[in-house]
Amino acid sequence: MSGDRAAAGFSGLFADLVRCETRLYNALGDRLRERHGIVTSQYEFLSYLRDHPGCRVADLAAEFAIGVGATSKGVDRLEKLGWAARRPNPADRRSSLLALTDDGARLVAEAERTFTDGLAELLGGTLDDPALTALARALATLRTALERDRVGTPTG
Amino acid sequence: MSGDRAAAGFSGLFADLVRCETRLYNALGDRLRERHGIVTSQYEFLSYLRDHPGCRVADLAAEFAIGVGATSKGVDRLEKLGWAARRPNPADRRSSLLALTDDGARLVAEAERTFTDGLAELLGGTLDDPALTALARALATLRTALERDRVGTPTG
DNA sequence: GTACACTATATGCCGTGGAATATACATTGA
DNA sequence: TCAATGTATATTCCACGGCATATAGTGTAC
Numbered sequence: 001m002s003g004d005r006a007a008a009g010f011s012g013l014f015a016d017l018v019r020c021e022t023r024l025y026n027a028l029g030d031r032l033r034e035r036h037g038i039v040t041s042q043y044e045f046l047s048y049l050r051d052h053p054g055c056r057v058a059d060l061a062a063e064f065a066i067g068v069g070a071t072s073k074g075v076d077r078l079e080k081l082g083w084a085a086r087r088p089n090p091a092d093r094r095s096s097l098l099a100l101t102d103d104g105a106r107l108v109a110e111a112e113r114t115f116t117d118g119l120a121e122l123l124g125g126t127l128d129d130p131a132l133t134a135l136a137r138a139l140a141t142l143r144t145a146l147e148r149d150r151v152g153t154p155t156g
Numbered sequence: 157m158s159g160d161r162a163a164a165g166f167s168g169l170f171a172d173l174v175r176c177e178t179r180l181y182n183a184l185g186d187r188l189r190e191r192h193g194i195v196t197s198q199y200e201f202l203s204y205l206r207d208h209p210g211c212r213v214a215d216l217a218a219e220f221a222i223g224v225g226a227t228s229k230g231v232d233r234l235e236k237l238g239w240a241a242r243r244p245n246p247a248d249r250r251s252s253l254l255a256l257t258d259d260g261a262r263l264v265a266e267a268e269r270t271f272t273d274g275l276a277e278l279l280g281g282t283l284d285d286p287a288l289t290a291l292a293r294a295l296a297t298l299r300t301a302l303e304r305d306r307v308g309t310p311t312g
Numbered sequence: 313g314t315a316c317a318c319t320a321t322a323t324g325c326c327g328t329g330g331a332a333t334a335t336a337c338a339t340t341g342a
Numbered sequence: 343t344c345a346a347t348g349t350a351t352a353t354t355c356c357a358c359g360g361c362a363t364a365t366a367g368t369g370t371a372c
Contacts, residue, residue: 010276011272013292017177018177018200020173020298021173022220022222023221023307025308026308026310057350064175064178065178065179065182067329069354073352073353077328092350093337094350096350116166119170122307126301126302132165134287134291135291135298138287138290139176146179146183153179155331155332156331225321225322228321229322232322248367249366251319251321252321310359310361315371316372324361326361327358328357328358329359330357331356332354333352333354340346341344342345
């Protein structure tokens with residue numbers, strides 16, 4: 001009985017999680033597309049490359065829990081658009097070292113403002129500080145556990 | 157300064173939100189596919205149809221914040237697989253009334269167990285009760301606000 | 313009742329991700 | 343050294359969603 005109630009609560013929590021993610025992702029993507037010509041997933045790639053210069057395709061894939069094939073194609077597009085570059089990896093010729101180009105660095109610096117401003121507008125108005133703190137803590141804890149256990153890591 | 161810190165916190169919160177959603181969605185999809193031959197999005201469609209018999213395509217699209225075109229195609233697939241049916245809407249011949257078939261009802265009843273069990277396993281082990289309650293409350297509040305303001309509702 | 317604007321859904325084209333496979337390279341062990 | 347195995351990435355095929363458009367039906371003003 002208490003187990004059933006808990007399970008039902010989990011389902012509602014999951015539905016709310018997915019719905020919040022979808023709507024925030026869409027709304028931020030709209031702003032990023034309009035002002036910078038990129039979408040949320042590209043912003044996330046570019047941010048990661050800025051913060052982890054010299055990373056490999058597999059690092060990006062692990063970070064975002066998506067397949068390496070999709071990641072490789074995503075990097076192809078950023079490269080074609082002139083925002084990222086693959087440099088040979090002297091330690092392992094199977095992989096490349098990824099980094100932003102100067103254009104990519106400029107772009108992500110500009111896009112970061114619309115991203116953080118948009119997020120502040122979307123989140124700050126609706127949740128008070130204690131709720132935000134509790135939400136942030138819970139999600140950070142959950143994410144750490146899911147990554148530790150490799151939960152939902154794609155095949156390849 | 158405090159605004160910048162808050163904005164940076166929002167970014168981390170968003171990243172954690174998306175990563176948790178991705179991994180949970182993937183992990184539940186793996187189990188659902190293995191045991192019932194469906195994925196998470198189909199489970200969510202079927203659950204909604206079970207709880208809202210006689211709904212229309214637009215109701216599904218609004219619930220999940222996806223386009224009506226994609227929704228129509230999703231219903232096509234469920235119909236082709238024999239799990240959902242479109243019945244003529246006597247009040248408006250442009251739309252159909254959607255409902256589960258008997259097979260669809262059986263399927264969602266079975267899948268619900270693996271879904272809720274999986275979720276309990278993935279969430280219950282890592283977050284204690286107060287954290288879960290706070291998470292659920294914050295997400296419910298946020299979702300309500302986002303839906304009220306039509307944030308991130310797709311074009312069509 | 314009829315033209316006009318509006319709404320609900322379906323369809324086509326395109327871009328993107330997943331999964332499987334191919335290819336190149338690295339590592340291990342004899 | 344060389345064969346065998348493992349690893350990193352690229353590529354291919356397929357399914358799905360977004361967006362624009364087409365189609366059919368509804369409602370309203372006159």
